[in-house]
Amino acid sequence: MHIAVLVLALMTIANTAWAEATRPAKLVVLGDSLSAGLGLPAQEAFPTKLQKALQAKGIAVDMTNAGVSGDTSSGGRDRLDWSVPDGTDGVIVELGANDALRGIDPDLTRAALSEIVTRLKARKIAVMLCGMLAPPNYGADYAARFNSIYPDLAKKFDVPLYPFFLDGVAADAKLNQADGIHPTAAGVDIIVGNIMPTVEAFLGTIAEQRR
Secondary structure (H helix, E strand, C coil): CHHHHHHHHHHHHHHHHHHHHHCCEEEEEEECHHHHCCCCCHHHCHHHHHHHHHHHCCCCEEEEEEECCCCCHHHHHHCHHHHCCCCCCEEEEECCHHHHHHCCCHHHHHHHHHHHHHHHHHCCCEEEEECCCCCHHHHHHHHHHHHCHHHHHHHHHCCCEECCCCCCCCCCHHHECCCCCCECHHHHHHHHHHHHHHHHHHHHHHHHHHC
16 A cells, blocks of 8 residues: 555656656746837737747747837846746846947946846746847947947856847848838848757757756
């Protein structure tokens, strides 16, 4: 009788562990209007298209769009706890574009992003950074200080980095909306295609940690 109970208990534990390991990873995209999908239907936003692209490869994820238009890195930090619920496995951080557009002191951007990564890692949540580049109008010194933030933090915290979120899309009129800043649906497709290898590797790391 005792053996039967023990076997049943072990089977329950094993089944629970298997269910946890095989459930879709819960991802949150913590970002601004670039990932939120400003000017696009919801189904054309970056998180939704990324989820579909992953599913097409047989990778199941539970993706949450936590993009807020106009948000700076400090804004993302201030809403971090309610934007990233308990049970989240990984966060893709896409913040900093509005900091650069407004000429915010790069030291403030660096501090905010550092705090976001620190707090997520303290919660045992994996982090992937999406880099941003400063526009040229603030000069070379500002650009150098701003552009170094993302590679520095990726190295400091040992987290994956996609160097430039708008790679292949920025400054291409055909791939941006009338404001010249926000990607069209075709632009989002290119971002998703370019970022996929980094996201797949990120999910692979998460899967290893959940075993």
